[in-house]
Amino acid sequence: MHYRMGVDVGGSHTDAVLLDENLCCVHGVKVPTTANVDSGIREAVERLGKESGIHPRQVKLATLGTTHCANAVVERKNLSRVGMIRIGAPATRSVPPMVGWPEDLKKAIGSVYFLVRGGREYNGTPIVPLDLEEIRHACRQMKGLVDAVAITAVFAPTDPADEDLAAEIVREELGASIPVTRSGELAGLGLLDRENATILNAALNRTANRVIEGFRRALEQAGMQANIFFGQNDGTMMPEKMARRFPIRMIACGPVHSLRGAAHLSKMSDAVVVDVGGTTTDVGMVSNRFPRESIDPAEIGGVKINASMPDLLSVGVGGGTVIRGGPEDICLGPDSVGHRLTQLARCFGGSTWTLTDAAAAIGRIGWTPFMSVTEEEKQRSQKAMSVVKNRVEEAIDRIKGGPSPVSVILVGGGSSLLPDELTGASQVIRPPHHEVANAVGAALGQVGAQVERIVSLEEESRDYVYQHLKKETFEATVRQGADPKTVRLISVEEIPLSYLPGKSVRFRLKAAGDIRTSAEDTAVL
Amino acid sequence: MRELSRESVSDIAVGSAVLGTGGGGDPSLGQWMAIHAIEEYGPVRLITVDELDRDSLVVPAGMMGAPTVLVEKIPGGQELVNAYQRMETLLGKTIEAIMPVEAGGVNSLLPLVLAAQKGIPVVDADSMGRAFPEVHMTVFHLNGLSPEPAVLADEKGNTAVLYPADGDWYEGLARELTVRMGGSVAVLDYPLRGEQVKQSAIPGTLSLAERVGSMLRQFHSRENSPVQSMIEQLEAVLLFQGKVVDVERRTESGFAKGKVCLTGTGSYRERECELLFQNEFLAAQGEGKVIATTPDLICVLDEETGTPVTTEKIRYGMRTVVIGLPCHPKWRTVDGLNLVGPRRFGYPFDYVPIPKTIQGSV
Missing domain, CATH: 3.40.50 (Rossmann fold)
Structure with missing residues (x-):
């Protein structure tokens, strides 16, 4: 049996999972992210091996998703x-x-x-x-x-x-x-x-090399000889050589992996994904198993860029969000106790009321609270939960793209804040391993490519142009290391150029396919 | 007369996106061009139409073409100067002031770029009071003024001079030339005397854009509703408040046409509204009745942030506020409506002035 591993380094946690050949999640672990990221990755990888009993040599593919590049730009370090x-x-x-x-x-x-x-x-x-x-x-x-x-x-x-x-x-x-x-x-x-x-991509060269070396080292020390890949902003991944050239493509891969992982764990190809963290909740949409892209330029470290980014709405509530005021004037956050939830929150014996406590007080979280709850506190908790529900429902409605109800997948450590019924949702799904959905998304391993052209439809028919561009996109995807049998289109954009006669149209096609894993194939990458 | 600060330029950019009524091109490129030109060549003075000398030569300046091309092949700056010099040579006179063609979208800021380069003032006025898609949809055309000579220039050094037979020929020939010249060109036309500008132009539109922009900027830093301030201070009327539930789009002869359906929120709960657009929002209908039409301004703003929403980006789920701003009285005449009224855009209904009373509040 062969396995593939996904590792996701976030601001507070490093997650790692193993998927088997059928892409079923075998095991997942969560460890704190360390200042020296290599050691966090190493710990996660070692624990994963120990707890699952799978030999490191059986892991043939390892994908990393990381916030390193985003941090380098935001902190202006190592540029x-x-x-x-x-x-x-x-x-x-x-x-x-x-x-x-x-x-x-x-x-x-x-x-x-x-x-x-x-x-x-x-x-x-x-x-x-x-x-x-x-x-x-x-x-x-x-x-x-x-x-x-x-x-x-x-x-x-x-x-x-x-x-x-x-x-x-x-x-x-x-x-x-x-x-x-x-x-x-x-x-x-x-x-x-x-x-x-x-410019930012060029500036990230040094950081990218460090990340890549670090990941390689961590895997070597764990005794793994896997092919190494890196997660990209559009939900596909790229081989090491590409990651060295295009670090900016890794800059937003965290939330994207969550979306992809959620869809995979729920066996859904089209759904809204709600990822409830400690401080914020990200709401996004997968269509055709890939995250929908934003039409607005993204901003990173104060700079506008138009590289393709996921369309995400962030709602300022999470499991650690602090509650203030009574049932009438309740106020949620925006501050959060973050990863100190288990020290500060009421239900863990602390003195701060968080949304996790409110969920516990009304019995939504299935453990007996450490604290006794007064009737007023209960009312307040109910009120807090209904505010959270309304805000998430509004985000779902904004993101889902049409009036008909859609499947909603809940993932992330704070997803128990939300009830099993949500307005706008045809069904609410809580997949297994949802707390490590991002690492699962990283492990899925598909590669992709896109082609953008402005064409005149005056001399050639739309169909001819479309077929031609489709072929070109497929070939580009295969060059990225995809198995030709699995390549398919994941998005097609067709935008006429306004204010210009001459039927000029801007086409943008994206395709993705499963990575070829045999040794001869990966050697050409 | 006053000098425009960097902050004024940014405010004009935001405000002209509102006055662009959903079209007109993204003003942020114009903003960067103007800021860079001011840093490089010195400050730009804004003068009112009253301050204009009766005999001074004033020329409207801007860019024409596809917004997609404009933001990719951004202007060199020299094309505006080339058109300017050609215009002076043709007329044998010195241009003393520049003005915008339209107050909405990217073209509200491009005159600032030329004015900085040539060290001459910009007139606080324009020829539309908003943005329109065709070159001759101006109050100058309405007043029988001639666009000729119209000068088109590209960054490669080509200039073309047009003496068109009428407004339709002007639009047609200018579009064809624009394509041949690379999809985006500088245009100077309607050379006017100060007196003609005083009589014909729509005054105060750049400072109007600036005021609107400053209201939105203050909203980003403080907690008051920019929509409410606009209603109180600008004779604006709240037309509707609601959520986008459907967007229909199609493309005909280079224009993005379509329809947006809204269901009411706040005091408009249980009500519905339809917005019709062709690059710009051109009409609003509710419960089978026409509520507002071109040439009045129909501005769609994000309910939460006040950010103007363009026809390109509007989509399902957005929470919006629709406000109406009355157009200049010149557009409300029979001739004005023939040129830019709803029937001119192919809609089967007549102009309805926007209601004066405010129904509900935000």
């Missing part, structure tokens, strides 16, 4: 110095890169920036010919001042040729080992937000 090349002059000169960035983040990354002539029109023709000499000149100027290079060309998501050429020149001038990020590989149309994502 690489980035040389920025924008290909777009004479267009794009009206706004320089890094506009609106927080000063401390700019300082951490540096402002070495060059705007060179080139870039494409929406239909792929050059705006002006790419100026290769200018790129060489830029490279010579930035030599020794930067650790990584970010290249952003106008319309690169639909035509990457200029960025590819520029990247070759950068390697010629600065050496093959310098990390180069090309914007077209990362994000969609919208130059400034994509450029932001590209």
Whole structure:
């Protein structure tokens, strides 16, 4: 029997699970996240092996989902110095890169920036010919001042040729080992937000390498020889080599893994997922087993980026949320006792009333409370529970995308706060292993790819264009390491360009498939 | 006359998204362009129409094309200057002030970019009092003023000059040229004398956008309802409050058309409302009755944050407040309604002025 392991490093807990060949969850553990993350991962992996009795050599695939990259940006730590090349002059000169960035983040990354002539029109023709000499000149100027290079060309998501050429020149001038990020590989149309994502991605190079080495070391020490993968923001995963190149794709993988894991554990492909944590509750939607993407640009560390991110609503209530006031003027949070629940909460002998205590007081949590509850406290608890229910129900309604009721999956340590019936829910599901749904999501192991193009439907039929792009997306997914037999489309976006005649349409297709696991196949990754 | 601060520019950006009534393009690019131009070239002065000299040459400036192209191939800045210089050469005169074509969306801010580069003032006025999708839907056209010469310029150095036969030709030719020039171009048209601007333009619209933006900004930092302040201070009327329960979209000849259905919340509980849009929100209907139509402004805001909701992003589950702002009286004339009334957009009903009384409160 072979197994796959998923590890999810969150702010307070590191979770790890083992899935068998049928993707059934065999065992899961939860340990506190340590300051030195390697040791937290190692502890989780070792405990997992010990408690399940499964030999480390039987684990063939290990996937990590982590908040490291997000933290590096938010805390401005361990960021690489980035040389920025924008290909777009004479267009794009009206706004320089890094506009609106927080000063401390700019300082951490540096402002070495060059705007060179080139870039494409929406239909792929050059705006002006790419100026290769200018790129060489830029490279010579930035030599020794930067650790990584970010290249952003106008319309690169639909035509990457200029960025590819520029990247070759950068390697010629600065050496093959310098990390180069090309914007077209990362994000969609919208130059400034994509450029932001590209710069941050380049800046995360050092952090990504540390995370990858740390994970590798932890697995080696546990005696595992698994193929290593890393979770991405869209719910798919990428091999180590890709993770080194695209750390920004790992930045929001935590909540995404929760959604994927919840859907898998409940055997549902379309549902709303409610993940109740200690401080907040995330509400998201899976359709076709993948998280629905947000249409708004995401923000990370004060910078807007348009890399694809999950559509999530965060509600400020969780198991540790502090309750104040009486039944008439009740006030929930926003503060939470967090991971000190077992020391501070009333039902654990402390003096703070939390939502967990309210759930215990009305008997929703099936243990006998340590405290005696007065009639007023009971009323207050009932009131608190109904406020929580209403707020979560409103979030469910906002996220579900249509008036008909949907299946709602409850996961996370605080999910017992919620009742078995919710407005807008056709059914409420509490899957087994729900407390480690995020690690399960990490272990599922599918790889994906996306293709974005602006096409004119004047000369070619929509169907021809669609079939052509579908084939291209499938091929890209297989190149990512997917087993061709399992590849399928997970989303198709088709948006006409308004205010322009000529039937120009922007297509964006995404596909995913199961990872090929045989040795010959993974060797080519 | 006053200098526009960085904060004013940001307020105008937010306010012009509200006056864009769901369309007009995302003003945040315009905001960054204006802020960068001011940092690079110096401050921009805003003057009222009263401060304009009767004989000074004033030209409206902006960008035309697909918003998707504009935010990807962001302007170089030089295309605006090229169009400006071509206009001066054609007329043999010096341009003394710039003004926005429309007060809604990204075009409310682009004149600031040119004004900073050329060191001339921006007039606190525009030719729509909101945003409209076609180039000739202006009060200038309504008053029989000619757009010619109209100058289009791209970032590659091309400029084109149009002397169109009428408004429809202008719209058609300008669109075709825009596509050929790369999907997004700078446009300067309707060169006017100060006197003509005083007679024809809709005054005070940039400062109106600024006031709206500042109300929303203060809401983000304090706990008062921006919607309530808008109703109290701007002659705005609450048209509806409700949740989006359905959105229908289709695309016809480059326009995103459709319908949004709302069910009432708050004092509108048990009631229903339909919003019709074509890039912008153009009409509101409730219980078989037309409540409000273009050219009055129908603005949809997020109930909780006051953030303007665009026709592109509105979707099921959003909690919204719909407010109406009366358009300029010029649009309410027979000729005005022929140009921008609901029938001009293909709707089978006549203009209904927005009600003056407030029904319920937020």
